[in-house]
Amino acid sequence: MSALAADIPTATFVEVTEVWVPKDGRLVWSSGNYGALDDFAAASEKQSFAKGEGLPGKAWEEARPVVLKGFDGSYFLRAEAARKAGLTSAVAMPIFAGSDLKAVVVVLCADDAVRTGAIEVWHEEAGVLMLDDGYYGAARHFEWVSQHTHFPRGQGLPGGVWAANAPMLMRDLGSGYRFIRADSAGKAGLTTGLGLPIAVPGGKTFVLTLLSARGTPIAHRFELWKTRSAGPDGAKEAVLTDGICQRQGPLWDDETETTVAAWQGPIGQVLGSGIPLVKFDSAAQTAGYASMVAVPIYRDGAVAHIVAWYY
Structure with a gap:
């Protein structure tokens, strides 16, 4: 293992x-990364969902991101x-091109005493963004603060995404003046925020944040x-x-432009197909990482942005 990988x-x-x-x-299943969870992968790859069935089907039917904090006794079909x-x-995050569903992206988490982060869904109500629901792991105080916070258009990460109608990255959450919940984020150890506008039929406003x-x-x-x-x-x-990369720092600058054409590499594949992609190959790594997720962000029925994260 290299020193960089060890870091x-x-x-x-x-x-x-x-x-x-x-x-x-x-x-039906398209792509996924299950790590060492081979049995869950096998159960998932042969599964399919009707509209309204299971978590992916519920996100499809309700045309909105859906948070499910517990599986026992729920509509989650793979609970066992x-x-x-x-x-x-x-x-679950549905990806719509206008009224046409292109895909549903599902992320699943495990709960323990130290795992900290946040996956939040914000929706517009009475002219501000309110927390619809979220999963925070061990960041209980930050969860409470989030439940009691709202964002006008242009304020904080959710409000900034809403105003721009574009994905945003925010750094140094614990000390950044632009992040409204900076104090509680710093105490929870949160450092980087990614915000995504979620286009859904009917013009409702949803923003998904990954902290x-x-x-x-x-x-x-x-x-x-x-x-x-x-x-x-x-x-x-x-x-x-x-x-931004933990081991490389900033990945973008004004001097050197990085572009990809449709169907060129994983980002180009998402651009060409309009379908999210999870790429997992520990042998032939992508950009030095064993796995990546790339998600198209639609505007007016066309792919306007692509967001990717690697781990």
């Missing part, structure tokens, strides 16, 4: 990430397999890409607009 914590806040896509009226794998909670702690991070590397036309033939490309 990266092995435990992450998220245990499993998977992508479900519609096929013949049901959601999840219990055996030590998984305790999940968040990462140094000891049990959401991911070790984050990237934001923006799509643009690449020539007179109407071809699209994605340009890296922001990024």
